Amino acid sequence: MTTQTERSLVLVKPDGFKRGLSGEVLSRIESKGYTLVTLSIFTPDRERLERHYAEHQGKPFYEPLLDFMSSGQVTAVVIEGERCIEGFRALAGATDPSVALPGTIRGDLGRDWGSKVQKNIVHGSDSPQSSAREIDIWFPELV
Numbered sequence: 392m393t394t395q396t397e398r399s400l401v402l403v404k405p406d407g408f409k410r411g412l413s414g415e416v417l418s419r420i421e422s423k424g425y426t427l428v429t430l431s432i433f434t435p436d437r438e439r440l441e442r443h444y445a446e447h448q449g450k451p452f453y454e455p456l457l458d459f460m461s462s463g464q465v466t467a468v469v470i471e472g473e474r475c476i477e478g479f480r481a482l483a484g485a486t487d488p489s490v491a492l493p494g495t496i497r498g499d500l501g502r503d504w505g506s507k508v509q510k511n512i513v514h515g516s517d518s519p520q521s522s523a524r525e526i527d528i529w530f531p532e533l534v
């Protein structure tokens with residue numbers, strides 16, 4: 392089977408950044424064999440987050456999610472490698488950190504903190520379409 396090189400948008404969310412886990416996340420990405428294309432650290436504004444999370448608008452966790460994601464700095468990264476979209480989702484683990492398997496980023500490093508939004512350390516694009524859309528939002532200069 393031949394596959395094309397892909398790119399994925401990875402975010403170390405404010406919970407992960409505050410806990411000093413950016414390096415751990417980047418280390419797992421590099422240890423897996425994916426390449427770092429570009430990286431930026433900043434506090435995202437709501438306009439960018441509304442675009443990024445448009446699919447979740449109207450859900451009960453939408454406002455808490457935007458509040459959480461705009462609460463501090465994130466490490467935004469574009470990674471590259473064959474099937475890295477699927478591969479990083481596997482590294483990240485399930486959305487809910489309480490059930491994410493040990494060995495995954497969310498399973499090893501995340502937990503429930505009793506908040507309205509799941510604070511789960513990382514974001515990763517879920518499809519080539521999402522990746523293209525999200526890289527345009529976070530790194531328009533790359534597109």
Ligand code: IDP
Binds near residue numbers: 447511515
């Ligand atoms: P994903 O990050 O695993 O792709 P999505 O369903 O795209 O998960 O949700 C985006 C983010 O919204 C999650 O990473 C998590 O922070 C939060 N979230 C998703 N579902 C829930 C929920 O049912 N309760 C609280 N927060 C949620």
Ligand code: MG
Binds near residue numbers: 517
């Ligand atoms: Mg998602």
